[in-house]
Amino acid sequence: MSRFRFHEAMTACEVCDFLNCIPPLQNGERFRCRHCGHVLVSVYEQAPVRILLTGLSCLLMLALAMSFPFLGFSSSGIERNITLFNLVSVLLEQRHLLLGAIISLALFVFPLVYLFSILFLVWSFQHRYPLNIAQRYCIRWVQVIQPWLMVDVFLVGILVALVKMMSFADISLELSFWAFCGYILLLLKTVALVDRRWLWFNVAGPALAPSVATGTAQQEGLIGCHFCGATMAGDRRHCDRCGHAVYSRRPNSVGTTTALLLASVVMYVPANVFPIMHTTFLGNTEPSTIMGGVLLLWSLGSYPVALVILFASVVIPIIKILSLGWLCWQCHFPSRRLTAQKIKLYQLTEFVGRWSMIDVFVVAILTSLVQMGNVIAIYPGAAVLSFSAVVIFTMLAAMTFDPRLLWDKDEALSVAAFTGERRGG
Ligand SMILES: [Zn+2]
Ligand SMILES: [Zn+2]
Structure with missing residues (x-):
């Protein structure tokens, strides 16, 4: 086996599309994008x-x-x-x-x-x-x-x-x-x-890269495969190395993300209006909504757990929908705010999204465990499925969003600023 565990002549960053030449990496080394700092590949020791x-x-x-x-x-x-x-x-x-x-x-x-x-x-x-x-x-x-x-x-x-x-x-x-x-x-x-690049390197070897260039793959007429990290000529429809469909920018990314966000907003209403679970205690059945559950935990003095549920089930979905909606808006009407900060916001929404599933899991666990007929029993309510849909739709919305669009606008802004300065001078 070779001394080097990973080498790739050139790869386009999946976050900013910037072309990076990756030197041969030893075990235990990682390589970050020279433009945005995103970790492109980590080769772990042993x-x-x-x-x-x-x-x-x-x-x-x-x-x-x-x-x-x-x-x-x-x-x-x-x-x-x-x-x-x-x-x-x-x-x-x-x-x-x-x-x-x-x-x-x-x-x-x-x-x-x-x-x-x-x-x-x-x-x-x-x-x-x-x-x-x-x-x-x-x-x-x-x-x-x-x-x-x-x-x-x-x-x-x-x-x-x-x-x-x-x-x-x-x-x-x-x-x-x-x-x-x-x-x-x-x-x-x-x-x-x-690490996915390391996996593809082990299966298919280093990708055949075009001659060395600088700037983004799109500027150089190239395409970076978002699936395996290979770089190829811009007219390819499928990746030379992994066979996955390739595109310079995800087709209809903003439209798909917006549609998924609208679907999650629609599902958010029944998720909060209808009960998420029903509790039967000595023959009486009482429904409880997500907010009802938070207030009950608060009144019982379980403050940390009430806050966990409040954040996971109420705050995170709203923040995620608003952030992704704002990022979609930024793809068309970019503000002067730094693109690196927008990317951080995007990565944060991607990271926290799945934690909203906590309440769905809680209801499933309680339903399985608390089954004592009329003495005490818990059943899931109608809101469980609509809330699951909110989480799944927002996760898909984050996945279909193409962060490279934000950098494209960043380039446009810097070029506009540059020509504006030239004109002014
Ligand atoms: Zn980058
Ligand atoms: Zn590929």
Whole structure:
């Protein structure tokens, strides 16, 4: 194996489209875009071995987490133990199919597809078998699934659900709970060790790059593949290296983002007006909305948890919709504000978006755990699905937004300022 773990003659930054020549990188080195500072590639020390170890330990932890009781619940003399598998099976038995599907995708399906794909990839790098088509599919799954891994959000959801239940029940954390925490930490560690440019370099080698140029790919008549990082001539429709569709700027980016934002605004109304869950206590059923749940937690003195839910379910979606809407506006009517700050705002909205799912997970956990007939039982309300739609639509809106459009306007501004100065002089 070569001394250098990564080298790429030229790559276009996916955030600002600036062309960067990446020198051969050693293990443990990373390379930042010379224009915007975005990390283009990280080559971790002993990455293949560490990914194998953390990935396999993660699968072992999941197997342990599935084998023992997860949480114990006792109220009014009735005791109940549930396993991790029950969390999903109770939802499916009660015909909350979409909620059950969301939980199984977030907890098991996406993480397992991700883990098996990345383990297969790293194993195939070590053995250098000619498995190119399978490797290419696996990298695609790894890249597509990664933003939808939400196990850490689910863990916070469990903690919030525990605080909510403390007022009416005794809760015990069983063996599986601790194995589940290990599963989450190891999954996060595995994800942190994976770099997409490094993966593509291992599967398909360095991309054939056009002759060295400066400025952005668009200015030089080139296209940077946003999927694998290769750079190619501007008339290509598909990437020379990974085969993914390529475009200089995402087609209809602002229009698609705006449409998704409008859809999330429409879904935000029923998400807050209708109850997110119904609680049956001694035969009486009471609905509660998202804000109702926050106020109840506040009145019970659980201030930190009330604030977590308030931020995750109310503040973050509103801020995200407003920020992305403003960024879309900026693509047409840019202000003098620094583009680097707009990019930071965009990256922040992308990062915090998935944390809004906490309340959906809380309702799913409470529904699975608190099932004691007429004594006490919790059911999801109509708002769960509309709120999930808000989160998914805003996440998709952030993904379809092309941040390079902001830099294009930045270039236009600087050119306009330059010619204006020249004219003035
Ligand atoms: Zn950049
Ligand atoms: Zn590509």
